[in-house]
Amino acid sequence: MTKPTFFTEQEVTTLYKSFTEPSYTEQEVKEFVCENTWIDGRRPIPKEIKVKSFNSPTTFLKYQKRLDVKYMKRNYGKGLPNLGCPERCELDNAATYDPKTKFTWMRDNHTLSREQLHATQIIWRICEQAEISASKLAQGGGQLLRPDVPFYLKKGITIMQVWQTKSMKYDDIKDVLEVIILDTPKCSFDDRNRFHSIVRPAVVWGEICVYSIHGVNFDNRLWNEIVERKMEPTKVLTIDNIEQRRVASEYYGMEKLWDACKPKLIDTSERGNRLYNVTIGELSWRRRGEDHNAKMLRYKDPSTDREYVSGVPLEDDDGNIIDRADQAMAWKFHLTEDEYKELTVEG
């Protein structure tokens, strides 16, 4: 097994084109099936090829199950239920997914381009978010996305499965094939190829919708409140999830939000941390009717240079009033201020 790799944004640019609209024709699919499918060690000699497409994984799975049952009964009768789906035509899968580590692994004897591998990861991630069992989708040979088949990627196909509708015990040598296709999700991306849309779900896959702003996911309600700017500034600055808070703040305009909190600068440190006193309204039930003042810290992540806002308490764990920006930052990491000053390895 080869260790998983992370990719630069540029390396995956070409890949994303396939996650917009499926672009295959029925004729292309038929030709692909004839050239790439194996039946008992031979290529199919088609008499008839039926092609059925799905844009929803749920519907696809239901239909897949129906075909499994239908052709197993037709070809083998009811007596051999454990034979699986012998008439489903498959190749070895090049990439496998480990749901525990959430990695896609490559087998040693296969070479996947980075974009192909990344494509599998996109699909797995969408499956996870939509709580669809990716293993179930790939059941029976793990054909999920078949990243080693460029046709899938280029044409916007997630899974293609082929059934031989008759077994070879019949004299008729010509094959009647049934092909089912699950389209790739329709995705919207920002200029850095992260899931992003402020007008529609960033991912639509049948009934599955993933709402995302610059690669950070939201539930439908929160996403709506942000894109329609229905949230009060103080609420945006106190969204629980820190990444959601950051992208929402950037969407609203950080300085605009900040000004609404009537900030008073207490201290700035050499490391760029800034400690403020802010007014966050009267949202606390205990303080209804009066302004609620709090301390907030603005700081940048050392490796991404992104700016974050976090609330800090009035006092640190030793009961000392927090009045220095680095003291506040040290509190955030359970460090003393001296320890924080000695912290030099940051990524």
Place this chain on the structure above:
Amino acid sequence: MVKSLFFTPISVSNLTTVVRHGDLLFRAIDQLPAKSGMTLQKDAVLALGEATGHKHILVGNAQIYNRVDEEGTETKYLQVNEESVINHEEHKTVTLPKNNYVMVQEREFDVFTEMGRDVYD
């Protein structure tokens, strides 16, 4: 011959006792808690971002142990046998010298509930 102290190699682990990686901090400790009270983690994921899907991953000759205290709080301990690295999709890779570490999650103060809580993404 007297060796100059200036040329005496200094072990990296003596210098690096605290390493920050995004919202995680790794503090060197002399000894791990008793292994009987901990479970060995099978994967290398130190933390997973719920909203981003990004992961902090430990790569190298190292083990991650999880210890749950009486209040149900889980703490991760790292036994780094050889210099290892922590990767992430967006953060710079950092090196952890050979040592034992406790992982500390960044925290913040909820100004409405007036309670401290772990930062999560």
